[in-house]
Amino acid sequence: MQPFLERIHLLYTKHKMKLTLYSIDELMEGCKAGNRKMQELLYKQTASKMLAICMRYAKDRMEAEDVLQVGFIKIFQKIGEYRGDGSFEGWMRRIMVNASIESYRKTLRTLNVVPIDDAFDQPSTGFDFSRLGMQDLMRIIQKLADGYRVVFNMYAIEGYSHKEIADTLGISEGASKSQLSRARAILKQEIIKMEGIDYGSYTG
């Protein structure tokens, strides 16, 4: 453990001479005190993880960065409320997820999203996930209609129950279930499409 930490410290001092390495809890305490420098360091250390969460819920990078900004401001404003139940990063993640859901609900109010129903049939073929990178999956999730994307994220990745999703989004549990299965169907179709392209490029 000790040599590992030393190596990290060496890495930091080598690349950025002035930067001291803070643990996330030290950063959290600094942010609680309202220290702007510590807030910036916390942002730098966690922003890429948080943006990945926002990207899953948003349809593009621009929307995701807007939500990221809102989420970080919420984190700095509410940091006094963090009582140390669970990890601080987990607390930050929940705030980002909530900010993403809130953003979705706002767009829901402004424009009525009509779900696309063309991918109803379940594809029976399997696929090779090993060739699909994180960015591919992110891209096909972002292609989903807003409602499907939010339900799929909440259920499959955040681990919400259908009841929790229904309560949060103000829909019925049945609607949550059907949106989830439609989301899966669309995702599978998209993956097959991508693999087809990949096969095509492989076979020439």
Place this chain on the structure above:
Amino acid sequence: MGAIQDKEFDQLFKDQLEHAEVSPSAGLWDHIAAELEPKRKSGLPVFWMSAAAVVVIGVMVALLMPKNDPIRLQGSADEFDAASALDRSTAPVDDVQKMTAPSVVGVSSAQTKDIAAYESTPLVIAPRFVAQNEKKDDHRMQPNTENNRPGNKEDQFDPGKVDVNKQVAKVSESNVSDVVMANVDTDAQRYGNEIRESDVSESRGIKNVGDLVNYVVDKVDKREKKFLKFNTDDDDNSSLVAINIGFIKLNSRKHK
């Protein structure tokens, strides 16, 4: 390859995406920092705005209140005298005509005032005089006003008042109000000096804006520590020396 269960399918997404990292655009922190910045500064202007609003409201209330004008003090003294004079002169008309000794007039009026005022001249006691009678009762509780009167009366006033009383007796009911106004004037002259003194002291008090604010605040705020207090001098300079708005209290050392 092969059919894939929903759970497995979800898990594959979860594994890939749950701990994914995507670097944000370079300038994003500056936007966040800019949005965090103004919230710190906004505390002070809000306080000053609210303090200014309190002052403005206080001044508005004071200006709209009918009682705040020094002239009113004179007016109320007049009304009081008019009311008491009215009682003495119009009500016990018969008594005055019979008894010529002025000291007796005072005594008799003091005794019969209340009852006689209502009984003998019911038309004179129009609604507006009811309030004056009430006010007069408050004053009568203080010994000062009653004791002063007989001395004045003996010197100069009584003959005229008896004349007036005779007029009142003669005049028809429709003209009674005019006679009352005449009484107001004579009594005002009698107490003229006294009232003018208080008036002068009042106007001497207010020379500049600071004095005005102090006066208004004094009317509105009866606490020992006013919510605003200005220190003023004769050169029309005024400076804020004390604030007391609940949670904020400011007191300069010089200010007692």
